[in-house]
Amino acid sequence: MGHEFIGQLAKNMKNVEYDRVIYNSKNYIGNRNHVWQIDNKKYTPEDVAEKILSVAKANVERFYGERVDGAVITVPASFNHDQIESTKNAAKSAGFLEDRLIFISEPTAALLDLIYEEKLSDKRNTIHDFSKPKKVLVFDLGGGTCDVSIMNVEINGDDYKVEELAISPHTQLGGVDFDICGVLYLLHKYSILNDIDHKRMPHHVDVKRYIFSVLSLEIEKARIMFSSLSSGLTGEGYGDVVYRNSLENFYTGQSFEFEISKKEYDECIKPLLTKGGNLGFNIIDPIIDTLNKANLGKEDIDEVFLVGGMTAYSTVREAIENFFGKKTISYLDPMYSVAKGAALYNYYNENKKKIEKGKIIIYPVVAENIYLDVKNNLPVLLVSQGTKAPYEKVHEGIVKVDNATGIKLDILSGKSIYDPKMKRLKSVQLTFTDIIKPGTPISIKVTFDKNRILHLEAWVTGNFKQRIDVTFDKEVLYDGC
Amino acid sequence: MMAVNWRALLQENRDLFFNIHNEEIKEGKGYLGAAANAEKVESVKEQVFEYYISDVNARLIYEKNA
Ligand SMILES: Nc1ncnc2c1ncn2[C@@H]1O[C@H](COP(=O)(O)OP(=O)(O)O)[C@@H](O)[C@H]1O
Numbered sequence: 411m412g413h414e415f416i417g418q419l420a421k422n423m424k425n426v427e428y429d430r431v432i433y434n435s436k437n438y439i440g441n442r443n444h445v446w447q448i449d450n451k452k453y454t455p456e457d458v459a460e461k462i463l464s465v466a467k468a469n470v471e472r473f474y475g476e477r478v479d480g481a482v483i484t485v486p487a488s489f490n491h492d493q494i495e496s497t498k499n500a501a502k503s504a505g506f507l508e509d510r511l512i513f514i515s516e517p518t519a520a521l522l523d524l525i526y527e528e529k530l531s532d533k534r535n536t537i538h539d540f541s542k543p544k545k546v547l548v549f550d551l552g553g554g555t556c557d558v559s560i561m562n563v564e565i566n567g568d569d570y571k572v573e574e575l576a577i578s579p580h581t582q583l584g585g586v587d588f589d590i591c592g593v594l595y596l597l598h599k600y601s602i603l604n605d606i607d608h609k610r611m612p613h614h615v616d617v618k619r620y621i622f623s624v625l626s627l628e629i630e631k632a633r634i635m636f637s638s639l640s641s642g643l644t645g646e647g648y649g650d651v652v653y654r655n656s657l658e659n660f661y662t663g664q665s666f667e668f669e670i671s672k673k674e675y676d677e678c679i680k681p682l683l684t685k686g687g688n689l690g691f692n693i694i695d696p697i698i699d700t701l702n703k704a705n706l707g708k709e710d711i712d713e714v715f716l717v718g719g720m721t722a723y724s725t726v727r728e729a730i731e732n733f734f735g736k737k738t739i740s741y742l743d744p745m746y747s748v749a750k751g752a753a754l755y756n757y758y759n760e761n762k763k764k765i766e767k768g769k770i771i772i773y774p775v776v777a778e779n780i781y782l783d784v785k786n787n788l789p790v791l792l793v794s795q796g797t798k799a800p801y802e803k804v805h806e807g808i809v810k811v812d813n814a815t816g817i818k819l820d821i822l823s824g825k826s827i828y829d830p831k832m833k834r835l836k837s838v839q840l841t842f843t844d845i846i847k848p849g850t851p852i853s854i855k856v857t858f859d860k861n862r863i864l865h866l867e868a869w870v871t872g873n874f875k876q877r878i879d880v881t882f883d884k885e886v887l888y889d890g891c
Numbered sequence: 892m893m894a895v896n897w898r899a900l901l902q903e904n905r906d907l908f909f910n911i912h913n914e915e916i917k918e919g920k921g922y923l924g925a926a927a928n929a930e931k932v933e934s935v936k937e938q939v940f941e942y943y944i945s946d947v948n949a950r951l952i953y954e955k956n957a
């Protein structure tokens with residue numbers, strides 16, 4: 411087995427070792443069935459996360475010359491419990507101590523960076539005034555995800571209050587989709603130049619892997635070049651920018667000399683930027699979805715804050731500004747806001763322990779309704795979407811025992827009981843230690859804590875002696891914050 | 892190398908070039924990087940359907956929706 415490379419080094423290998431590069435792994439974390447195989451070695455998304463975190467840890471330790479065993483880890487606002495647990499396991503395997511790990515949501519982290527920068531500029535002139543509560547929509551478009559959240563932000567003296575009003579479920583949309591649109595376009599160009607139908611190019615998967623990997627790298631390079639050259643030049647009438655390159659030995663020994671202009675590229679990605687576009691997914695729909703969840707119209711949003719590498723691209727920014735009919739906040743580096751925010755969180759958290767000033771309060775919310783399925787009946791609501799942490803509720807006698815030796819609890823999440831996208835979060839079998847008469851009611855206690863963990867306990871109602879220790883424990887069910 | 896007047900070609904064939912389909916993107920994403928043996932995530936709708944169909948809930952839901 412050869413060496414393993416992490417980060418930019420790995421990314422740079424996409425065109426030579428295209429079939430040995432794992433990326434977008436965060437998209438799959440928490441999915442136990444996803445495994446990459448390279449040279450007979452298997453990698454789960456958790457393994458990949460462990461490796462990334464180990465490198466990050468080693469880098470920080472080298473820089474400070476001391477051991478680091480704690481971390482503030484940011485996760486997309488839409489991560490569900492399995493995804494967070496899996497990330498936590500990866501961090502533990504990487505050598506971090508469980509009780510020194512803090513998970514915060516990425517939009518919250520980004521907001522901390524914004525607030526901090528605003529505070530710094532406070533003395534000079536305040537650009538965005540948070541002394542009165544403001545509704546901020548955070549739009550985060552990264553490599554593989556698009557996360558939208560709406561927060562209520564308030565600064566009171568030195569205290570920051572961040573209240574999540576609504577968050578969007580994880581969306582399978584990210585920079586990689588913007589890459590593929592350009593790749594398909596270049597393939598069209600190639601097929602015209604060589605007079606072949608690219609859809610008929612041999613179906614050898616390996617060849618396709620090579621072609622798609624190499625071209626997607628090119629498109630990414632082109633896009634980043636467009637970003638750097640066209641900043642400031644926006645709207646109709648700006649000059650076009652052209653990216654040119656030549657790929658040796660591209661296909662059947664032939665090279666591919668190509669060019670793509672910003673205008674061409676923008677045409678390619680239009681469906682991803684247009685509401686109700688023919689693709690069935692785009693960056694506007696998640697925004698509308700989140701507004702709906704929060705029961706807000708776009709005019710209710712005071713500020714739109716852009717985060718994630720893809721929002722550095724002017725065409726993406728303009729699409730969002732057009733939708734809202736106003737300028738977005740995008741003067742911070744969208745690639746680093748989240749990471750800076752995590753560091754700031756730690757700073758405020760430590761402050762909180764020492765002095766009573768500079769507190770930061772975050773109120774997470776449950777992203778979707780959570781139901782308990784009931785046999786022969788409709789599911790019953792356990793926690794409703796928008797419920798704020800900390801939360802605790804006992805549902806007395808919510809289900810009845812249907813089998814003397816145990817009961818199966820199915821936990822679902824969705825927008826309503828008729829939601830076609832209803833997910834089964836967990837299915838847990840509770841086995842009774844003593845035989846229980848069918849028909850005996852079961853009670854369930856739900857807690858949702860500030861660490862975004864939803865926890866359930868169940869017991870035979872009124873039977874304290876026989877209280878079943880039905881802890882969902884680490885195997886908790888929970889929906890996504 | 893053939894000289895192509897891309898500008899004209901693009902104008903005449905906008906649909907061919909810019910009408911991208913969902914499946915093409917999905918398929919393309921599958922070709923990026925190392926291969927994964929990921930089981931296709933079952934369509935949630937199907938999952939839910941299967942789940943309910945085995946149960947009286949199917950009837951209840953049908954009635955509610957009808
Ligand atoms: N300057 C830029 N212009 C355009 N796209 C960019 C730029 N910088 C990064 N990107 C794109 O942003 C994505 C990565 O964003 P990032 O926020 O780091 O993702 P993630 O949070 O998912 O790791 C990639 O698709 C990359 O191509």
Ligand SMILES: [Mg+2]
Pocket residue numbers: 516550552553718748
């Ligand atoms: Mg990100």
